[in-house]
Amino acid sequence: MGRFHVDYYVRAVDEAEARARALDIALEQTVEIPRNVVPSGYVEDEILGRLEALVADTQGRPGFIATISYSDDDVGDDFLQFLNIVFGNSSIKPGLKVEDIGLSPAMLSLCPGPRHGIEGLRARAGIGRKPLLMSAIKPVGLPVSELARRAHDFALGGMHYVKDDHGLVDQHTSPFAERLAACVNAVGEANAKSGGKASFVPNITASASEMIERALMAEEAGAGAVMIAPALTGYDAARSLAAHPDFSLPIVSHPAFSGANVVSPECGFSHRVYFGLLQRLMGVDAVVYPNFGGRFGFTRDECRSIANACAADLGGPKTIVPAPGGGMTFARIPEMREAYGADVMYLVGGALLQEDDLVSACRRLVEAVNG
Amino acid sequence: MGRFHVDYYVRAVDEAEARARALDIALEQTVEIPRNVVPSGYVEDEILGRLEALVADTQGRPGFIATISYSDDDVGDDFLQFLNIVFGNSSIKPGLKVEDIGLSPAMLSLCPGPRHGIEGLRARAGIGRKPLLMSAIKPVGLPVSELARRAHDFALGGMHYVKDDHGLVDQHTSPFAERLAACVNAVGEANAKSGGKASFVPNITASASEMIERALMAEEAGAGAVMIAPALTGYDAARSLAAHPDFSLPIVSHPAFSGANVVSPECGFSHRVYFGLLQRLMGVDAVVYPNFGGRFGFTRDECRSIANACAADLGGPKTIVPAPGGGMTFARIPEMREAYGADVMYLVGGALLQEDDLVSACRRLVEAVNG
Numbered sequence: 212m213g214r215f216h217v218d219y220y221v222r223a224v225d226e227a228e229a230r231a232r233a234l235d236i237a238l239e240q241t242v243e244i245p246r247n248v249v250p251s252g253y254v255e256d257e258i259l260g261r262l263e264a265l266v267a268d269t270q271g272r273p274g275f276i277a278t279i280s281y282s283d284d285d286v287g288d289d290f291l292q293f294l295n296i297v298f299g300n301s302s303i304k305p306g307l308k309v310e311d312i313g314l315s316p317a318m319l320s321l322c323p324g325p326r327h328g329i330e331g332l333r334a335r336a337g338i339g340r341k342p343l344l345m346s347a348i349k350p351v352g353l354p355v356s357e358l359a360r361r362a363h364d365f366a367l368g369g370m371h372y373v374k375d376d377h378g379l380v381d382q383h384t385s386p387f388a389e390r391l392a393a394c395v396n397a398v399g400e401a402n403a404k405s406g407g408k409a410s411f412v413p414n415i416t417a418s419a420s421e422m423i424e425r426a427l428m429a430e431e432a433g434a435g436a437v438m439i440a441p442a443l444t445g446y447d448a449a450r451s452l453a454a455h456p457d458f459s460l461p462i463v464s465h466p467a468f469s470g471a472n473v474v475s476p477e478c479g480f481s482h483r484v485y486f487g488l489l490q491r492l493m494g495v496d497a498v499v500y501p502n503f504g505g506r507f508g509f510t511r512d513e514c515r516s517i518a519n520a521c522a523a524d525l526g527g528p529k530t531i532v533p534a535p536g537g538g539m540t541f542a543r544i545p546e547m548r549e550a551y552g553a554d555v556m557y558l559v560g561g562a563l564l565q566e567d568d569l570v571s572a573c574r575r576l577v578e579a580v581n582g
Numbered sequence: 583m584g585r586f587h588v589d590y591y592v593r594a595v596d597e598a599e600a601r602a603r604a605l606d607i608a609l610e611q612t613v614e615i616p617r618n619v620v621p622s623g624y625v626e627d628e629i630l631g632r633l634e635a636l637v638a639d640t641q642g643r644p645g646f647i648a649t650i651s652y653s654d655d656d657v658g659d660d661f662l663q664f665l666n667i668v669f670g671n672s673s674i675k676p677g678l679k680v681e682d683i684g685l686s687p688a689m690l691s692l693c694p695g696p697r698h699g700i701e702g703l704r705a706r707a708g709i710g711r712k713p714l715l716m717s718a719i720k721p722v723g724l725p726v727s728e729l730a731r732r733a734h735d736f737a738l739g740g741m742h743y744v745k746d747d748h749g750l751v752d753q754h755t756s757p758f759a760e761r762l763a764a765c766v767n768a769v770g771e772a773n774a775k776s777g778g779k780a781s782f783v784p785n786i787t788a789s790a791s792e793m794i795e796r797a798l799m800a801e802e803a804g805a806g807a808v809m810i811a812p813a814l815t816g817y818d819a820a821r822s823l824a825a826h827p828d829f830s831l832p833i834v835s836h837p838a839f840s841g842a843n844v845v846s847p848e849c850g851f852s853h854r855v856y857f858g859l860l861q862r863l864m865g866v867d868a869v870v871y872p873n874f875g876g877r878f879g880f881t882r883d884e885c886r887s888i889a890n891a892c893a894a895d896l897g898g899p900k901t902i903v904p905a906p907g908g909g910m911t912f913a914r915i916p917e918m919r920e921a922y923g924a925d926v927m928y929l930v931g932g933a934l935l936q937e938d939d940l941v942s943a944c945r946r947l948v949e950a951v952n953g
Contacts, residue, residue: 235877242721243747244932250724253755258723285722287753291787291814295749295838299811300908302841303872305879350613351656352629353621376614378666382658384624416662418818419790440670443662445816447789467666470673471842471850479842501674506606508676537671561615 212257214280216313217297222274222306222477226265233262233277236307239300241285257282272476276310283317290321290492291447302479309480312488314525322492324528326453327461329521329554332496332532335435335461336371337408342548342580343532343556344369345412345463345497346563346573348394349376355385359393361569366401366409368563368573372556373398374412374438377465387413387425395433410435412463416444423451426458436461441493442469453494461496463534474508482513487520490531497532497556502547505538511550518551532556544579583628585651587684588668593645593677593848597636604633604648607678610671612656628653643847647681654688661692661863662818673850680851683859685896693863695899697824698832700892700925703867703903706806706832707742708779713919713951714903714927715740716783716834716868717934717944719765720747726756730764732940737772737780739934739944743868743927744769745783745809748836758784758796766804781806783834787814794822797829807832812864813840824865832867834905845879853884858891861902868903868927873918876909882921889922903927915950 219236223229234246237260242249249255264278286293298309314322327335332343346365348358358379365373373394381387391413398411415425415437422444429437437460439448449462466486472479479485482500490498498521501507503514518533533551536558547557557580566572590607594600605617608631613620620626635649657664669680685693698706703714717736719729729750736744744765752758762784769782786796786808793815800808808831810819820833837857843850850856853871861869869892872878874885889904904922907929918928928951937943 239877241749242723243749244721244935248932248935249721254721254723258721284753284755285749287751289751289788291789291811292749292751294814295787295811298841299748299814299838300841302839303837303845303878304841305845350615350620350625350629352613352625377670378612378614378656378663380658380660380663382655384655416666417660418662418822419816420822440662440666443665443670443817445790445819446814448816451789451791466674467670468673470669470671470675471844471846473842474674474676474849475842475846478845506610507674561619564615564619 213283213315215315218311220308229275319527325496327496328529329532345372346370347560359397362394363397364569366398368570369577375414412436416440438463440465440467449493463497464495483516483520486517491528499534501537502535584654584686586686589682591679600646690898696867698867699900700903716743717741718931722749730768733765734768735940737769739941740948746785783807787811809834811836811838820864834868835866854887854891857888870905872908873906
């Protein structure tokens with residue numbers, strides 16, 4: 212059988228300690244019993260993780276990069292088990308971080324990836340190889356009429372996608388079904404005025420059954436995509452949606468509740484794995500994450516690595532669009548253009564709401580991004 | 583409307599910085615727009631988070647503990663939105679950690695908690711106020727017959743619950759349905775010999791629809807509980823199961839893939855919130871987590887705080903059983919008895935498999951735990 216590879220950062224004072232820790236990972240992630248009682252034959256030869264390489268860390272951390280291979284057999288065609296093998300129990304050990312994943316043909320066929328990808332999102336928006344623009348209606352607590360008015364103005368101003376804030380669910384001030392209908396309608400009115408093709412993107416993060424129900428309602432109502440927060444819904448939610456026979460919209464991924472997976476340099480995942488590779492394998496078409504220089508702590512290099520992972524040739528899954536957001540202002544557009552080029556979705560919210568005239572603020576943004 | 587409270591550790595050099603960061607949390611977790619454009623009236627008065635208290639950290643970290651209150655209205659009776667308010671976007675900011683959560687009556691009624699709790703698990707096992715014992719069949723890669731033999735021996739030796747290893751899903755070497763039937767049967771045979779009431783606990787971690795299907799299969803087949811890994815399935819999975827009209831078994835929670843949420847002192851959640859409070863709110867009956875002194879890095883105090891949170895009076899949700907595991911040996915039983923008392927489920931695997939005779943090893947364990 213084939214094998215896939217995971218590169219782990221392993222904190223260690225020397226190579227001997229790193230090797231011992233790496234061999235522990237190989238054991239922990241597969242058989243989870245002491246080495247001396249691993250059954251010989253198939254379990255030892257095939258299932259047990261194999262330490263394939265061990266090299267000093269090149270990022271200045273006190274440790275090594277261990278490459279461990281795992282059997283496709285161990286995955287059993289189950290995406291959550293793939294994630295469990297990658298970092299199930301070892302996620303709980305201090306000083307271990309998933310730096311990269313090398314897929315096997317079997318893992319690629321387990322993960323068909325997104326249905327639409329960046330090109331599908333552009334086609335829906337009616338644009339060529341230019342940056343996409345997304346904004347969010349908020350805050351929670353406003354009535355449906357005011358949220359719908361904001362959706363209208365964002366669309367009229369030229370935003371391609373207008374999403375719910377990720378905190379909008381089914382609160383009594385703006386129940387899901389009512390908000391969905393009103394916002395699809397408002398965006399449609401704006402499109403009729405502008406000749407544009409803006410889409411409304413409801414947040415459908417909810418329990419599994421509710422999420423599917425809202426996804427189908429969204430498509431039926433004329434939404435252009437849906438949004439979920441995988442760290443809350445579970446990591447199979449986007450896959451289930453992307454594979455659902457009665458659902459065909461693009462999926463936007465929101466980072467809520469995922470922070471601990473990336474925020475520490477010595478635990479969780481590298482930015483490119485968590486916000487790039489894993490999102491593509493999950494089948495999302497656009498991934499929201501905090502932009503560098505905003506109110507979160509991501510660096511420019513980390514954000515660039517995410518964009519690169521969204522665009523890399525994986526030998527199958529479509530490329531997706533990175534959607535950096537969080538504290539974006541007009542003044543920052545030049546450095547973002549420089550960092551991301553055209554393959555990006557600008558997610559701008561607060562900066563637009565601070566302007567007196569939302570429609571003209573959006574238009575200025577569109578110009579600045581494309582100018 | 584009522585409000586619930588969250589205590590955050592906030593890294594800061596002084597109180598002024600801590601206050602500014604805390605006010606940012608209050609904004610970020612609710613309205614997520616700049617403070618100067620928060621609409622007055624209901625949004626500002628009710629929805630916007632409120633900084634209720636700010637005191638110096640007492641754990642020696644460079645920072646403060648900020649208590650912020652949130653409106654029950656913002657939750658919209660949605661458990662994932664409750665989690666999103668507690669730590670959605672702020673989870674991505676470095677140097678913030680959820681230390682504690684103070685529930686409101688509305689949050690308690692949103693979270694009925696587990697159906698069985700520790701007393702239900704004891705009743706099923708036919709024991710009084712004594713420690714529970716659980717073991718795991720493994721490793722992945724063994725055929726069903728060998729896994730079932732191990733299940734038989736664990737049960738005959740006196741383990742109350744015999745679970746799947748969390749890496750056992752539906753691999754071709756031991757397909758789920760076949761393994762479930764064989765292990766329930768094997769445990770039943772052991773019970774017939776011993777007069778015991780041991781239960782088999784299959785791992786049903788899978789995509790949402792598959793998980794429900796396997797849960798119903800498990801109950802139908804005569805399993806005594808099921809196990810899921812909430813960090814993979816999503817945080818509403820146990821709740822959905824605990825509320826399912828056709829499902830009534832206890833639920834065991836496994837920590838796979840959750841590590842980043844607790845492993846760093848400056849991000850994620852305190853141990854007691856993540857492995858204690860949140861598990862109870864999710865409706866799990868037993869929570870597996872790494873024991874102190876084993877191959878993971880949890881301290882005795884952290885483990886004690888989890889056990890305390892499992893047992894604390896919440897004014898509603900049943901108390902649950904902490905199930906520390908990972909590297910447990912016979913030699914460590916005295917210190918575990920001292921740390922946990924009777925309200926614990928000992929999860930022992932590898933140490934038993936290293937003994938020549940599994941049944942007598944289990945019996946020695948039972949004696950050591952109760953002696």
